[in-house]
Amino acid sequence: MDNNNCSKRIEELQENTRKELQRASDPMAAMELIDTLQWLGIAYNYEEEIDLWLNKLSNWDAGEDLHATALRFRLLRNERWPVSCDVFKKFMDKNGKFKESLNQDTKGLLSLYEASSLGAFGEDILSEAMKFSETHLTQCIPGMGPQLRGQVTRALELPRHLKMARLESRLYIDEYSMGSNFSPTLLEQAKLDYNKVQSLHRIELAELSRWWKQLGLVEKLSFARDRPMECYFWTIGGLPEPKYSGARIELAKTIAILLVIDDIFDTYGSISELSLFNNAVQKWDLDSIEQLPEYMKICYMALYNTTNEIAYKSSKNRAEMFSLPLDEW
Structure with missing residues (x-):
């Protein structure tokens, strides 16, 4: 494909994705899409649409869903939106420890670990979140499938926001293409x-x-x-x-x-x-x-x-x- 045709095709694909972001009504689906765009290295094409969604998410309550709460926190804080770590208090017991019942929620624990790496000095809740999620994720690695094991292992090696974005996007493109629910539009783009x-x-x-x-x-x-x-x-x-x-x-x-x-x-x-x-x-x-x-x-x-x-x-x-x-x- 020559440069002109390549550019036209990218514009077509971007327009489809832009409409998907604009029409989305489910906060969870929008967060998952934004997260995927960031992993694939193409989120920079949708700064305006993502910013509008982050504004909505700043006033949205993810409820008792650990993954949704942690993902919302990470997306907002990574883009320097004000968000308090107090949102994780509902997952802690009266002793200030994260509830052991969360140890079966691998997806939630992985999101919690990534969110905790964005903690600032003095945010003890996030320090506790990192220790809790790292401990349980490490224990669960032997029983994970190959794809999830790879994600968790890479996350524990180095938090996502400290990695080189272009290298990570290259790795994720291959990983994304092997998933069962990938979007052909996003993958081609x-x-x-x-x-x-x-x-x-x-x-x-x-x-x-x-x-x-x-x-x-x-x-x-x-x-x-x-x-x-x-x-x-x-x-x-x-x-x-x-x-x-x-x-x-x-x-x-x-x-x-x-x-x-x-x-x-x-x-x-x-x-x-x-x-x-x-x-x-x-x-x-x-x-x-x-x-x-x-x-x-x-x-x-x-x-x-x-x-x-x-x-x-x-x-x-x-x-x-x-x-x-x-x-x-």
Whole structure:
């Protein structure tokens, strides 16, 4: 499928999903759909629709359903909506412990564990929820089916919100396709979207690689780390959505240069040289680099030119956004 046909097909599939979100009337079904969209890595296409649903869910009571309560809590808190951990008090006994009768609700326990990982300092209820759910999930693993066992094992290794979204979506697409109730529309959309975003990543990485090669820092400074790809991979973890394409490239450039500066400070430069370099950066004045040794001049100029280039692009984008002359920024 060529790019034009691929884009048209994605738009068709997105429109169907958008209508499904808009027409949904059951909060539980809407939460499950939003959760699936997030797992598949395509929720960023429905920010407005999801935000409307989160507004409704903020005033909805999930009752005595542990899975629904925990899922609602996680969806709201993950998007920084105000939600109190007191919603879990109804599942606790008079001693402040979670009721042992919950240990058979594996789906609910898994949702509770994921929700508890979003706890803040001092939220003792969520600390108790994590200990309770982790203990019982670990005990139940041997008797679980392969698919559920995989989900629980991965969850216990690292909470979901701490994982790299793009890697998780790739894993979940395969897992989702093997389920009995998957939506062909969502599955096709997820695959097409994933491939489209991967193509964007390749373009970004090619641009970063060209810049790094032209910069020539590693060739001139043999002690410096040569890790532009690692730096770029890090930015995908922090800024996974396609709209942050420019930010990923510029951030990766910054990190790559900072690694070289880190090498200078940790392994190569003398105390007196480091003091001179620090003063030059503080002044941010090209005249101040005359006192630096040659290898530091090279690094300083790379930092200076790259920072100014990023600042110019940022100012230009803001000026274009508000249709103002660049010199007004």
